[in-house]
Amino acid sequence: GENVEQHPSTLSVQEGDSAVIKCTYSDSASNYFPWYKQELGKGPQLIIDIRSNVGEKKDQRIAVTLNKTAKHFSLHITETQPEDSAVYFCAASTLNAGGTSYGKLTFGQGTILTVHP
Amino acid sequence: DARVTQTPRHKVTEMGQEVTMRCQPILGHNTVFWYRQTMMQGLELLAYFRNRAPLDDSGMPKDRFSAEMPDATLATLKIQPSEPRDSAVYFCASGLGQGAGQPQHFGDGTRLSIL
Secondary structure, X not given: OOOXXXXXXXXXXXXXXXXXXXXXXXXXXXXXXXXXXXXOOOOOEEEEEEEOOOOEEXXXXXXXXXXXXXXXXXXXXXXXXXXXXXXXXXXXXXXXXXXXXXXXXXXXXXXXEEEEO | OOOOEEEOOEEXXXXXXXXXXXXXXXXXXXXXXXXXXXXXXXXXXXXXXXXXXXXXXXXXXXXXXXXXXXXXXXXXEEEOOOOHHHOEEEEEEEEOOOOOXXXXXXXXXXXXXXX
16 A cells, blocks of 8 residues: 655754655555644644646645655745644545545654744 | 534543544535544544445454444444543544545544543
């Protein structure tokens, strides 16, 4: 099955700096890659996603890039703010045994991002 | 904003007791996922429903866990009997399962502690 590796496990930056979180996946047939932000006591919240037919997507201060050949994708946060502090998860959509994707996600282990004022 | 609603938010009970967790998916969503989150294992998929039918429950311990969707507005996850190793945060997520790559929207979870 799919395996998703996420790095780093912790990331500490100063307010205003950029933050980059990287993920690799194992199944070359995976075609959907969402990123989630989880705050303490809350469920994961979808912040951005990208599909395999797109190499880059941007939404205000966050962007995601995808390299299908290398099987890795990254989250970029620019001009970080203290409220960006949270745990971030990447995920990849997995195909089932029949080869039809039904939306099953495999998650990375998470990155604890701390933005210092 | 439409949200996935989970109840209870917290549950503390003794080993051997039955635990039932409930989820109200976002209105109109036809897919429901149950996840378990622990520090050691991260986010693990337990079960998946589309149009109320279970499609994948391979991640769920069958001997003690069961998941159902009595109707389109309610999904339940039961543990009987519960064990201390079941202590975790259980999340429900819903989405529009029209094919590959559909966003999943999570509830805020049930934090379960089995003593």
